[in-house]
Amino acid sequence: MDNNKGWREQLRIIIFQTDTVAGRRFDKTLLLIILSSLVVVIIDSIESIHRDYAGLLAYLEWGFTLVFAIEYGLRLYCSPKPLRYAFSFYGLVDLLAIVPGALSLYYSDAQYLLIIRIIRMLRIFRVLKLGHYLKQANYLLAALRGSKQKIIVFLATVSTLVIVFGTLMYVIEGPKNGFTSIPIGIYWAIVTLTTVGFGDIVPKTPLGQMLSSLVMITGYSIIAVPTGIFTAELANAMRGEQLEHKCPVCAKNDHQPSAAFCARCGNALFPKDENKA
């Protein structure tokens, strides 16, 4: 019994932690298996490969599903609070990595849901030196959070532009030039405003081409807006340690990093003598 508990504890350390050699090896192996399973799904979709190796690939996929099922079982078994794990983000993702394999017995398209296993690749950041990446990702997230409201204003503007331009193009060009409905017009406006420009639908009337030119220049110019927002916020987040301490005399804040004296009134920002006295 005691022995059993020790074995469970040891298994938990291997499976859930990354600071032991065995734990890192386990995570690396797991990543490799996830990657292989993704590759199998992807190459199975290629006609010529499916024709020749459908059987082999199906066996492999079943094998992977089995491995993941066993792993899921072990995680439940050795977790101190199995229910909490089962309903955590990672727990649900681990479950979702198994279910489609079972479903694909009944619905043949379900196997493509296996691509959801890609989310499990997030564990890769646990294997790499986590701290560094976490800090960088935090900078990016801080910048995104800081620019959320500006981004909403921006997206609302873009949506409005796209609907108006799409409708106008539908009225101007009409179904005979490929703009068969307003939704198609909106799709075209998105293709054009984002400077993707597939070319499957193109304006053919002079008026339509003039309006298109306007849409393109708009798209080319407003690409500056999200970039500007994000850059300004990121610079802010990285300059973060920019001194927030208020000058005790003139209350100025936003000093240069590691400033010792207020750049405005020349008084010490952190009076030393008082401190020492």
Next chain:
Amino acid sequence: MDNNKGWREQLRIIIFQTDTVAGRRFDKTLLLIILSSLVVVIIDSIESIHRDYAGLLAYLEWGFTLVFAIEYGLRLYCSPKPLRYAFSFYGLVDLLAIVPGALSLYYSDAQYLLIIRIIRMLRIFRVLKLGHYLKQANYLLAALRGSKQKIIVFLATVSTLVIVFGTLMYVIEGPKNGFTSIPIGIYWAIVTLTTVGFGDIVPKTPLGQMLSSLVMITGYSIIAVPTGIFTAELANAMRGEQLEHKCPVCAKNDHQPSAAFCARCGNALFPKDENKA
């Protein structure tokens, strides 16, 4: 009479204000109706849907126009200064949301003007917490205002480039390769410079392809210009906490950031000697 006035006042609060529960509910309902009316216009343009549901959708559209007409009437009725409302920006937009519905009796294309109702969606910012978004939109507008003259210089340069490149391509490629006129050449130059690249008109002569390469690299490089302008201005606008401290001598406020002496009278804003004495 008094009761009537009270009822009008209550109606005004519901319709024009958003800080009561009823007012917020009214605005939310209105937004939903506007959105539905837009969706009806959009899906009515899809051939297969129009064939089957033209009648139903026409009834719905009439219903929405009626609702908006009643709402417009109520706004006029309960507004303390009806004329001022009628000629305000929102008043005109509200009127424009009704007129196309009536016009579409005579001109069938007029119904697409209904898309103008999208402007009414601007009210959405009244329902969301206005203050936050207003501040963010102000930052964006300040950045745009600050970069106005730079943007004009930039747009003038782009226009010149586009006209010169378009004419050159017309001369080089000629009508047999799709460049049927100078305006078409300019249209192509815009499509290429903005990196949209539809591919409906492409250079076919070696000289044309060399010039195209130049246009593309130019477009790829000068995309940096509006982004740079906007980012620099936005960073400025976000940093720009103009000094609100009053000068102890002449009481001027709104100084430059980290100003130490008043820009008007030259006296120290935060006297140092006094402090130390």
Next chain:
Amino acid sequence: MDNNKGWREQLRIIIFQTDTVAGRRFDKTLLLIILSSLVVVIIDSIESIHRDYAGLLAYLEWGFTLVFAIEYGLRLYCSPKPLRYAFSFYGLVDLLAIVPGALSLYYSDAQYLLIIRIIRMLRIFRVLKLGHYLKQANYLLAALRGSKQKIIVFLATVSTLVIVFGTLMYVIEGPKNGFTSIPIGIYWAIVTLTTVGFGDIVPKTPLGQMLSSLVMITGYSIIAVPTGIFTAELANAMRGEQLEHKCPVCAKNDHQPSAAFCARCGNALFPKDENKA
């Protein structure tokens, strides 16, 4: 004689200067004529218009050429140093605005050279409030000058990438898939790297598509480089008044704008007492 000289002087003020009412009116009229002359060249290239109005447009073009010739003569006549004007930038542009009109008698394509008149539009900045735009254009030019060497490094890298990728695609895809020669491969690489993507030549082999993906992601990522360079330089140029004055005690420079005291050692950057003594 004296009267003649006075008349010449008055003419010079009208033609060459913009600070009198007559001078501004002259420049505005000239801009209008230049614009009209450009419009005539552009619309004359449209097949259907050329068929019906070729004669009228030719007369108009001749009229414009005559007007510009007279204007050029007057400029030479009333300029205090005619030769200096004739060989100045504006003088040469003014001459070039006339020559193609005469050439087009012999070579019919020469009329498109008339598009060179667009350079005369530069005068527009003289009519607008010059000062403001000049300052803004100076910021942009300063940023460009500052980033010149970085841009050269960047363009050298892009050229190398484009040649290598173009050659690889020619070897991989070959003439049967549209990559008929290395120059065509390079043209394709430019189209793809700049994210224009015409779609006239596209990879068809799996290997070619994988390499294309690499080219596209490279292009998508390195668009950041010119933007970053330009933005950083522009921010520098705009922050230009960032204090270059060295602290008399610790020699620190690069202070916050309008800093009065050194943020590092707290000493006054511009000692006032000494000054007053």
Next chain:
Amino acid sequence: MDNNKGWREQLRIIIFQTDTVAGRRFDKTLLLIILSSLVVVIIDSIESIHRDYAGLLAYLEWGFTLVFAIEYGLRLYCSPKPLRYAFSFYGLVDLLAIVPGALSLYYSDAQYLLIIRIIRMLRIFRVLKLGHYLKQANYLLAALRGSKQKIIVFLATVSTLVIVFGTLMYVIEGPKNGFTSIPIGIYWAIVTLTTVGFGDIVPKTPLGQMLSSLVMITGYSIIAVPTGIFTAELANAMRGEQLEHKCPVCAKNDHQPSAAFCARCGNALFPKDENKA
């Protein structure tokens, strides 16, 4: 013998160094030959030129290979440590510039490997004033190094998006609309997300077009991320003038910008009291 040594030394100075007139002339001639050799490879791939001048171009190519072989021999001969040169980066590149010429006797495609000679063009920076460009390239590299981890996070996100979107499009559109396999779907997702938009494969079902719109707007928005990262880092690299002043107590230099006290011993770097006394 002594004379021989002097001659070798003189040759070494000409070939390996750039600060003598002869050395610079040698490097410039070499660059010209490399460039010519690249041009020959490139134009030889054009069908019409190859038909008429194949013989001449082959002779030229052989000539260039001979010149490079002699140059390589001389470098080995006059280098003080031939082996060290042979295995240095430049030594290997110089060897690679010869080998494909010999290989092309047996494999006709090997001649395209000659394009590797472009790497030799790196020497161009030795001819230009090296110092300036090196400093600028260092700024760019510092910015890239600083943003390495953020870029990895970004690329991981993009890869995930591209695989998920590609699979979804394969399931939604299917082989009949050109999405013949998941790899093709991923290729399409890259083409679309990077805003290249060839248009060789386009969505045709309404659901596919909606998902495409999402992909395009995502691509259009996240272009901000690498730009923002790079700009913020570059601004940092350009601002970062680390303090070179030695601490008067412990002599540490290389302090943070605007540091006032030594980070190692805590003493004031620029004592204030002494100054005032």
